[in-house]
Amino acid sequence: MDPLSILLDRARGRDAFVLRSILNPPWSVQVRDRAPLNVVAILRGTPWVVPSTGDAVRVDAGDIAVMRGPDTFTFADNPRTPTQVVVQPGPRRTTAAGAELREVADMGVRTWVNGTRTCDDGADDSSVLQIGKYRGLGEIATRLLSALPPLLVIPGTVHVESALVSLLAEETVRNEPGQDLVLERLLDLLLVAILREWFTRPDTDAPAWYRANGDPVVGPVLRLIHSDPAHPWTVAALARRTGVSRATLARRFTDLVGMPPMAYLTGWRIDLAAELLVESDATIDTVARQVGYGSAFALSAAFKRARGISPQRHRDRT
Incomplete structure (x- = not known):
């Protein structure tokens, strides 16, 4: 997709x-x-x-x-x-x-x-x-x-x-x-x-991730990240899947999307985790593994860096 x-x-x-x-x-x-x-x-x-x-x-x-x-x-x-x-x-x-x-x-x-x-x-x-x-x-x-x-x-x-x-x-x-x-x-x-x-309007200021979807290198990377965020992606793994070097992927992705691939992956995982914490009764450890973190502790550390609060606090206040 x-x-x-x-x-x-x-x-x-x-x-x-x-x-x-x-x-x-x-x-x-x-x-x-x-x-x-x-x-x-x-x-x-x-x-x-x-x-x-x-x-x-x-x-x-x-x-x-x-x-x-x-x-x-x-x-x-x-x-x-x-x-x-x-x-x-x-x-x-x-x-x-x-x-x-x-x-x-x-x-x-x-x-x-x-x-x-x-x-x-x-x-x-x-x-x-x-x-x-x-x-x-x-x-x-x-x-x-x-x-x-x-x-x-x-x-x-x-x-x-x-x-x-x-x-x-x-x-x-x-x-x-x-x-x-x-x-x-x-x-x-x-x-x-x-x-x-x-x-699809030519005069629309579409977001960078949408414009980049048509790029032959960055488009496939975005699809991989969005469709399987739990996979242990690295820049090297993504580069291999798209047939380019790590340096080429990092430079091209940053130019088109506005941030490095791993930063984009982290943001996507945190957004998914935030949604799952509210929409489901799954434990924080389960949510962590669904979005690519090995444990509740790892998710909590990343979540706090990104949002300033713990996953449990996010769940309690919504």
């Missing part, structure tokens, strides 16, 4: 939240729920998205906006419309002053409307947003998504996601057995399509 596939495989939704919002003007919804990632497909209308920093961006029907948390952002019919609804952690909805909103209407399965009208009764000026929130992302997903800008807009002219958006919208309003799992998987597929399209 290539590095992007391995990272995406670990960036699956956990406790994802999917909702359809029908918004009648004037409207302005500020999102403060600190979700690590929001994916919003515009099904209808031409709303604005206002990030916490930077200029407001108008999005059209068919566009997809991706907001990397935990920063605040606002969706509105007009950037000048005062905030009417604030989405807090939970999620729960309040006024801008913090008062609980009880008059908001839930119109059917996973559908929220900010008034009494719906798109079906003549509200031609309504906007319809298909919203997906990732409320839990592991260490590996964080490594991947940190490469994204705070606000990413995929224009509707890119049609690779349109079928997925339509299917996600159809499934959102269904209430069948296993529906939550279906929605999480569809949201995952949509995210994969979005990231793949964005990373």
Whole structure:
């Protein structure tokens, strides 16, 4: 598997939240729920998205906006419309002053409307947003998504996601057995399509590990490291597998990735360990061996150097 596939495989939704919002003007919804990632497909209308920093961006029907948390952002019919609804952690909805909103209407399965009208009764000026929130992302997903800008807009002219958006919208309003799992998987597929399209743009400032994936020397090394971190890799062993000298591999890897091979391997192992410590009940010694350390003591020493705390402290505080 290539590095992007391995990272995406670990960036699956956990406790994802999917909702359809029908918004009648004037409207302005500020999102403060600190979700690590929001994916919003515009099904209808031409709303604005206002990030916490930077200029407001108008999005059209068919566009997809991706907001990397935990920063605040606002969706509105007009950037000048005062905030009417604030989405807090939970999620729960309040006024801008913090008062609980009880008059908001839930119109059917996973559908929220900010008034009494719906798109079906003549509200031609309504906007319809298909919203997906990732409320839990592991260490590996964080490594991947940190490469994204705070606000990413995929224009509707890119049609690779349109079928997925339509299917996600159809499934959102269904209430069948296993529906939550279906929605999480569809949201995952949509995210994969979005990231793949964005990373392959010629003007994208893609992370170094992604750009290096196409290199005939560094690409295979990255695949070896990502797919088998527990192997006792050395620069010499990696060089033999790619048919170059140690010096050539070290120089080329550092030039393209920005750090030596062993430093990259250590960072990957520590990220994996941090995720496994939270996601599993495995002992620290077991986790250590899964990521390439011979004992809990060896992992603890490396973990403290990298993160400043012990593996047990990391597990206890999350």
